[in-house]
Amino acid sequence: MRPRLVALATALLLAGAGLAQPVPKAAPVPAKEKEPAKEKEPVKEPRRLAPVNPNDVEVRLADGSRVRMTMVQENLEIVTKYGKLAIPTSEIRRIEFGIRPSEEVARRIDDAIRRLASDTFKDREKAANDLVAAGAPAFMALLKASKSKDLEVAQRAKAALDRLRQKVPESQLRTRDDDTIQTAEFTVAGRISAAAIKATTPIFGETALKVTDLRGIRWMGAHAEVELAVDASKYATNPTAWMDTGIDLSLDDDVVVTASGQIDLMSDGSGQYATGPTGNAQWGRSPNGQTPGALIGRIGENGPAFVVGESFKGPVKREGKLYLQIGTSPWRGGGNGPSGSFKVTIVGGRDTAER
Numbered sequence: 001m002r003p004r005l006v007a008l009a010t011a012l013l014l015a016g017a018g019l020a021q022p023v024p025k026a027a028p029v030p031a032k033e034k035e036p037a038k039e040k041e042p043v044k045e046p047r048r049l050a051p052v053n054p055n056d057v058e059v060r061l062a063d064g065s066r067v068r069m070t071m072v073q074e075n076l077e078i079v080t081k082y083g084k085l086a087i088p089t090s091e092i093r094r095i096e097f098g099i100r101p102s103e104e105v106a107r108r109i110d111d112a113i114r115r116l117a118s119d120t121f122k123d124r125e126k127a128a129n130d131l132v133a134a135g136a137p138a139f140m141a142l143l144k145a146s147k148s149k150d151l152e153v154a155q156r157a158k159a160a161l162d163r164l165r166q167k168v169p170e171s172q173l174r175t176r177d178d179d180t181i182q183t184a185e186f187t188v189a190g191r192i193s194a195a196a197i198k199a200t201t202p203i204f205g206e207t208a209l210k211v212t213d214l215r216g217i218r219w220m221g222a223h224a225e226v227e228l229a230v231d232a233s234k235y236a237t238n239p240t241a242w243m244d245t246g247i248d249l250s251l252d253d254d255v256v257v258t259a260s261g262q263i264d265l266m267s268d269g270s271g272q273y274a275t276g277p278t279g280n281a282q283w284g285r286s287p288n289g290q291t292p293g294a295l296i297g298r299i300g301e302n303g304p305a306f307v308v309g310e311s312f313k314g315p316v317k318r319e320g321k322l323y324l325q326i327g328t329s330p331w332r333g334g335g336n337g338p339s340g341s342f343k344v345t346i347v348g349g350r351d352t353a354e355r
Contacts, residue, residue, distance in 0.1 A: 080190035182350050261277070288328060
């Protein structure tokens with residue numbers, strides 16, 4: 001028994017000695033190299049638009065081209081039927097020039113108009129040919145002659161007008177004698193007395209612009225912006241009823257018209273005949289050939305109708321007032337006529353209405 005205990009003790013001592021041996025240290029882990037700090041990206045400043053020089057203008061020439069210039073002329077004298085008026089150009093927002101043929105051309109046109117009433121057939125024919133040959137400058141004179149009380153003169157003028165329209169693009173035919181000057185406070189109709197207007201460009205320097213070569217001048221950033229309601233009870237019941245928006249448009253004006261809302265073409269309470277500004281073609285065509293309920297536009301008293309719908313955008317190819325209408329309701333004659341209105345926003349042109 002005793003020898004066994006001795007052996008056991010000896011074994012335990014040996015084991016303990018083994019356990020007491022130091023544990024080898026693990027190899028040190030190399031430290032990670034620090035990544036270089038990323039440079040912060042510079043904060044981008046918001047892009048800022050350069051301020052518009054209050055004298056910067058867009059000049060529209062007779063050939064339809066446009067040039068951006070800086071106005072140098074300080075004042076313009078306007079001859080009106082009430083007298084002369086001097087307006088600082090810094091107060092002007094827009095100018096639309098009337099028809100300005102040269103004195104020689106104006107003299108020939110007036111002479112040809114008189115000869116339309118000649119007793120000699122040869123003279124009348126030559127007069128009509130001369131007016132057509134004169135081109136766009138003769139348009140207004142022929143238009144007035146076409147309404148002459150002398151039926152023969154009116155008939156010859158209408159025939160010459162038809163020939164002129166085939167020869168000259170519609171966009172070049174103007175109907176205004178007076179210049180129209182829109183300021184920040186009011187609008188003046190008259191004639192600018194100066195033969196030229198001074199402006200400058202970085203490339204060509206100061207230039208005297210002949211008034212006879214101009215169609216319009218727009219001060220940059222100046223345009224009308226109005227909001228209207230087109231009432232279906234007034235403008236969806238009669239195909240000849242048009243709403244005068246008060247917005248006067250000139251050739252190549254950029255205009256944007258947007259419309260929203262809903263009208264009911266037959267207010268019977270069912271809601272089955274409600275529509276937005278695009279109208280509904282399933283109800284056929286209105287008497288004027290448009291989609292019932294669609295918002296329709298027209299420029300000038302005799303201009304062709306076009307669809308506005310929810311949105312219309314573009315340079316216009318006629319000049320005159322902008323009129324709006326709603327495609328006539330097929331049920332306008334009943335007791336439950338159209339109701340509601342479209343909300344219309346117009347941006348562009350010149351606001352002539354007192355609002």
